[in-house]
Amino acid sequence: MQEGLNPMEKISDLFTTKLTIGVTGFSRSGKTVFIGALAQALVCADAWKQKTGQGPLAQFGPLERGQFRAARIRDDVHADTPQFPFRQVRDSLATHDAAWPQATEGISRLVLDLDYHTTGFYKRIKTLRIELIDYPGEWLVDLPMLEQSYAEWSEQALALAGTELRSSWSEPFFAQLGRLGTGEKFDEEQAIKLTGSWAGYLQQAADYGLSRNQPGRLLRPGALRNSPVLRLFPLPEVCRDSPFGKGMEKRFEEYKKKIIKPFFREHFKHIDRQIVMLDLLRVLQQGKQAFDEMVETFREVLPVFHYGRKNLIPWLGGTKISRLLFAATKGDHVTRGDRANLEQMVRRMLSLVDDRNELRSQVADYEVMTLASVRATEDRMTVKAPKREILYGRPAGEGKASQWDPGGLPLDMPPDWATVFFEFYRFEPPPMAEALSEGYPAINLGKALDYLIGEDLK
Ligand SMILES: Nc1nc2c(ncn2[C@@H]2O[C@H](COP(=O)(O)OP(=O)(O)OP(=O)(O)O)[C@@H](O)[C@H]2O)c(=O)[nH]1
Ligand SMILES: [Mg+2]
Incomplete structure (x- = not known):
């Protein structure tokens, strides 16, 4: 129960059912726009109560059945963790010269209380509390590092950095590495410089649309910016036996213990429902290499969503994610007829990823949808x-x-x-005159919410 609540609020809190919804995806995939649009739609749901099948929450069952009453943003819950910038997102989108919200970094959460009528004979009013957690998909990409030694990880990361396309961005790092002696002392200044080059290379790869970028925290440091544990990069075998190499090895272990594991323990473990934002359109536009890497990254990360105690990370004690939604975002960038194709493409991509049929056998329940959280076309x-x-x-x-x-x-x-001929125009949001009272126009936002929590409002 939360500090700072009055006694009535504390009592009602005891009877509130709670669900944590994870929202993840790579940078620019549409997490912030999704959470901002969903919260705005819920807060404005009143405007659509008499207009079944319309508005941003069309197909959200509880609203269409007349069960949904109201949603409230709860600023007082989890007041000690970074809050999702709901108001900034609204100020940016719901104005005359609407603009997309700023990029965000790290983890944040938004808590909403949803009041609804129960469905039975005696219609009671109940509350479902949803906590939307926005966290970078880049952090999930670190997961395979847990299974690796520093030597194994270094070999893999350096080999990848030397591949076509990536090699042009990693050149400055390799040039700097070439000047590193084989018996080098551990020197923090040196570590800072090399980390800078490695991070620069990762950023260029990410900007291009490539996804296997480790350590993921170098791209999305969150609150850990400038912290020594993030001064981490791979070293070739000749450098690994030196005091410098040993220092890096220690840091690698520290990164796993102090960064990767705590995220899974403190946040991921508590997620009940998960939406993965997939910007497949951008990947398609970038071409084969970006697509192949995305498939490979997903193949490595997918086991994290295995349901139950026998999940990939035994020390975690399992995951609770009982519904997993893959959303092909920015669905308003393709024509109407192609929206069903986009969904179909994600399904087929997932079957490429999931060649051992683990999605069907190990994930509790999953679904795929084309989504536009804010429709710009x-x-x-x-x-x-x-x-x-x-x-x-x-x-x-x-x-x-x-x-x-x-x-x-x-x-x-x-x-x-x-x-392949597909042009990704980055459409700007249109002026949305009624956004403050009606939410933003959307495609499948209500359907996505219905899949995630529709059955919990009984
Ligand atoms: N047309 C359209 N564009 C969208 C939509 N959602 C996101 N975008 C575009 O994608 C960009 C990134 O969206 P964000 O929601 O900020 O992405 P994010 O995943 O939070 O990105 P980071 O904060 O960098 O991790 C936006 O600036 C828009 O250009 C959508 O529903 N429709
Ligand atoms: Mg964001």
């Missing part, structure tokens, strides 16, 4: 024959909204890269 048709679907919106850098043809999504999986 309208669906239109061309006027002249042959008519085809196009998007109406304003890509970044354009003065006004007009019609755009993003091309079609590839139908094969893995795609035939030579024939």
Whole structure:
């Protein structure tokens, strides 16, 4: 129970059911926009109560059945952990010159109390508390490091850094490494410099859309920025026996113990439902290498979602995630007909990832959806024959909204890269005059919420 609550609140807290919903995905995948839009839609749900099937929460069962009463943001709960910047997101989106919210870093949470009527004969009012936790997908990518020694990790990370595409970004790191002696003393200044080069290389790879970037905290340090435990990078065999190499090895173990494990123990372990934001469109636009790495990264990370005690991380004592939703985000960037294709692509990508059928056998329940948390485009048709679907919106850098043809999504999986023609326009949010009272227009936001918690409002 929370400090600072009055006695009535404390009593009602005892009868409140609680659910923790994890929201993850790589940087720029759409976590902040999703949480901001979902919270705004819940707070504004009243506006849509008489209009079944419309509004941002269309298909959220409890609202459509008339069970849902109201949602309240609870600033007083978990007042000691970073709070999701709900108001900043709203101030940025719900204004005349709407703009996407700023990138966020690290972990944050938003707590909402949802009041609803029970479904039985005696209609009682109950409260479901949802805690939305926004955490970087980059942190999950560190998981395989737990199983590795420093030597194993170094060999793998250096080999990856030397591959085509990545090698142009890692060159400064390798040049610096070449000047490191084989009997080097441990020197913090040296460690800072090399970490800077390694982090710079990782950032360039991430900006390009590549996903196997370790240590993930170098990209998303959260509260640990500048902390010595984040001065970590791989070393080749010739350097690993020196005092410098031994110092790095110690740091690697410290990183596992003090950074990776606590995140899983303190946060991940308590997640009941999980949504994974997947910006497949950007990966498709970047091409084969970004796509292949994403499949590989998912293959390594997927076991973390295994349900129950026999999960990949035995020291954790299992995970509780009973519903896992893969959301193909920014679904308003493809034409209407392609939204079903996008969902289908994610399903096929998951079957590439999951060649041992673990999703079906080890994950409690999972679903795939195309999602646009804030819809920035309208669906239109061309006027002249042959008519085809196009998007109406304003890509970044354009003065006004007009019609755009993003091309079609590839139908094969893995795609035939030579024939992929898809253009990702970064659409700006339109002015949304009624956003403060009605929420933002969306695609499948209510459906996503219904999958995650619909059955819990009984
Ligand atoms: N059109 C459209 N664009 C979206 C949507 N969601 C996210 N975006 C775009 O994706 C960008 C990143 O979204 P965020 O929600 O900030 O992504 P994030 O996962 O929180 O990223 P980090 O804070 O960097 O980890 C936004 O600035 C938008 O350009 C959406 O529903 N529709
Ligand atoms: Mg964010």
